[in-house]
Amino acid sequence: MSIANLTHYDLDGVVSHIILLNLFPDKVHYYSCGYGKLSDKIEKIYNEKRLFNLDILMITDLVVDVKYIKQLAKLYDNIFYFDHHESSLLIKEELEKYIKNIAIDINKCGAQIVFDVFEKQIIRLVPKNYESLKKLVHYTNIYDTWKVDNKDFSTSYYLSQLFFMLGWEKFVERYKDGMVPFKSDEVALIKQELQRKKNILKTAEKIEFGNKAILITSNDGNEIINESTLIYKQYEIYFIFIPKFNKVSIRVRNIETNLGNIFKKLEGNDKIQNIGGHAHAGGFVLNPNYSKEDFENIINFIYQEIKK
Numbered sequence: 001m002s003i004a005n006l007t008h009y010d011l012d013g014v015v016s017h018i019i020l021l022n023l024f025p026d027k028v029h030y031y032s033c034g035y036g037k038l039s040d041k042i043e044k045i046y047n048e049k050r051l052f053n054l055d056i057l058m059i060t061d062l063v064v065d066v067k068y069i070k071q072l073a074k075l076y077d078n079i080f081y082f083d084h085h086e087s088s089l090l091i092k093e094e095l096e097k098y099i100k101n102i103a104i105d106i107n108k109c110g111a112q113i114v115f116d117v118f119e120k121q122i123i124r125l126v127p128k129n130y131e132s133l134k135k136l137v138h139y140t141n142i143y144d145t146w147k148v149d150n151k152d153f154s155t156s157y158y159l160s161q162l163f164f165m166l167g168w169e170k171f172v173e174r175y176k177d178g179m180v181p182f183k184s185d186e187v188a189l190i191k192q193e194l195q196r197k198k199n200i201l202k203t204a205e206k207i208e209f210g211n212k213a214i215l216i217t218s219n220d221g222n223e224i225i226n227e228s229t230l231i232y233k234q235y236e237i238y239f240i241f242i243p244k245f246n247k248v249s250i251r252v253r254n255i256e257t258n259l260g261n262i263f264k265k266l267e268g269n270d271k272i273q274n275i276g277g278h279a280h281a282g283g284f285v286l287n288p289n290y291s292k293e294d295f296e297n298i299i300n301f302i303y304q305e306i307k308k
């Protein structure tokens with residue numbers, strides 16, 4: 001038996017993979033990517049099926065379109081689908097036509113879903129790693145669901161930063177048995193990186209408006225989208241505007257809202273090229289011909305809708 005694990009290239013995706021490695025040592029091949037590379041990885045899974053004798057496919061922390069699942073189901077009798085993104089929920093019924101084993105839960109991260117599904121097997125097969133894997137998943141969950149006010153958030157944030165610093169294989173090697181302490185030089189590097197982001201925020205143009213809302217403008221804004229909510233905790237609604245990409249990212253905390261639903265009301269707006277998001281995170285790209293007034297109208301509309 002051999003398993004292809006198609007998973008996200010981020011902390012949640014790699015920790016999902018680590019759990020599978022614990023359960024099926026030496027049997028799991030990873031295919032990790034962001035959404036841009038998804039079709040390439042699927043092709044690779046196709047091509048390498050014979051080479052590695054892959055007979056089970058486990059998808060973790062990724063939304064995989066039904067058209068791909070349809071193809072993959074011809075090759076794999078056994079597909080598992082573990083995800084927490086809202087768009088997976090929307091295609092769940094379609095997925096069920098091809099996949100028997102589906103676990104989708106939008107209230108926890110992908111790794112937490114994998115851990116919960118296999119918890120009994122973990123206890124049985126790798127009892128010595130149970131507590132440390134549980135801890136690793138705990139931090140991953142806090143990071144991935146961006147629980148910025150949780151007392152463990154900074155550890156969770158460090159862990160994710162460390163993943164991108166070390167890269168996939170080194171991270172897997174280090175965390176294969178679960179959570180371990182950071183090394184002091186790593187902490188120093190992560191803090192330095194956070195300081196760099198704080199400086200971007202410091203020099204960005206900032207306008208406070210309404211009740212606990214802020215508009216942050218910077219051409220390096222892409223680097224501080226999530227961090228702005230971490231560094232400026234006094235706000236609830238964050239608009240991060242990146243002029244060079246005509247792009248606005250939005251983050252909301254401590255407010256019950258659904259940006260995805262609000263965005264639906266803006267679909268078809270001829271000043272918007274692209275728009276999408278989840279409950280508390282999302283963004284849009286403006287048409288390059290937008291005016292200052294268009295910009296303000298859209299921001300105000302979204303702000304008013306969140307406050308409703």
Ligand SMILES: [Mn+2]
Nearest residue numbers: 012061110144
């Ligand atoms: Mn995730």
